[in-house]
Amino acid sequence: MTEGRESITIRDIDVPFWRIVVIMIKWAIAAIPATIIVAILYILIFGLLSGLIGGLTELGGLGGPVGQLTPPGQ
DSSP states (O other), X not given: OOSSOOOXXXXXXXXXXXXXXXXXXXXXXXXXHHHHHHHHHHHHHHHHHHHHHHHHHHHTXXXXXXXXOOOTTO
16 A cells, blocks of 8 residues: 555546436425524514614613604694
């Protein structure tokens, strides 16, 4: 056996077309629950942040009733 390292070059990989199709379908199916989990995390994080920011503006007197219009002259 030689003491040095030998370099190896891969020139071609022979994978049948339908095997690649099956792998891509599995990836697509696996992406569905992953997308749901990420969406739930975003909802929780941004809900928490908006609650904190909304609470801070109420405490600081910056917030007011949202969506209420004051009639003219009042």
